[in-house]
Amino acid sequence: MTPSVTQSKLFPTNRTVTNLAQNVAGLDFTIADNPIDDTASFVTQQYRDFLNREPDPKGLAFWSNEIVGCAFPWPECQQAKRINVSAAFFLSTEFQQTGYLVERIYKAAYGDGTGTAIVNGAHFQLPVPIIRFNEFLPDTQKIGQGVIVGQAGWEQQLESNKQSFTTEFVQRARFITALPASMTPAEFVDKLFMNAGVKPSASERADATNEFGSATTSADTTARARALRRMAENSTLTQQEFNRAFVLMQYFGYLRRDPNDGSDTDYSGYDFWLTKLNQFNGNFVNAELVKAFITSAEYRQRFGP
Structure with missing residues (x-):
């Protein structure tokens, strides 16, 4: 119609x-x-x-x-x-740093979903954003809580929310199943880049891997959260995902x-x-x-x- x-x-x-x-x-x-x-x-x-x-x-x-x-x-x-x-x-900065960031976090963590569409009577499958509305809404509310861009202290509140949210996110059962703690730091980071559909530069890959220091596994929760956030805030991903998110x-x-x-x-x-x-x-x-x-x-x- x-x-x-x-x-x-x-x-x-x-x-x-x-x-x-x-x-x-x-x-x-x-x-x-x-x-x-x-x-x-x-x-x-x-x-x-x-x-x-x-x-x-x-x-x-x-x-x-x-x-x-x-x-x-x-x-x-x-x-x-x-x-x-x-x-x-x-x-707006406020939405780009909250709702759109949440959409990219799911993309980096889990890749794409698969949807079905019909064009001129023909059915075909296409990659679609994996996040669902019932996931997006509460997670966006968490990361945006107390944030009013332009008011005093909003940057600090947003930063605190981002750290708290990503730390909680990487401890969810779904995330641990998708990216087990037994993965090496390099395996963990490579999986994030693959899910995001981003080919990293050598420095981007090294910076993300270095979040784990000298560890031989990716079990460190705070390092996982930092690496996930680094991927979600990657400029290439932000550009690539923009129209899909819009x-x-x-x-x-x-x-x-x-x-x-x-x-x-x-x-x-x-x-x-x-x-x-x-x-x-x-x-x-x-x-x-x-x-x-x-x-x-x-x-x-x-x-x-």
């Missing part, structure tokens, strides 16, 4: 970019009587959905003014402003579900939007990615008719 305010599936059966652009451009944005159409409510929801907190007064005022301070023609300007403001929460967060943030849940029985929608975002070199405005999700019936029905 086409992404419209009266239909809930977020990709068209005809997967051409031209048809999608025409359908999205034809959306009626004059709908009223839904709380999410109120500017302050809309901005507040971005804080809740992406930063897992209530807005701070300065932030709420700033982003609300971004939307209401429109030039004419007002409806078109407000549409564009709402899209850009919402996307700004994904792009699309994934449309489902996690706006729809509060996995890409193959709800009205989607597989990853066809996720694959469509990732393909489209890649076609536009990551330009979410030209890809009409955020626009389609925040005007979808599924998103709007979270708040009202």
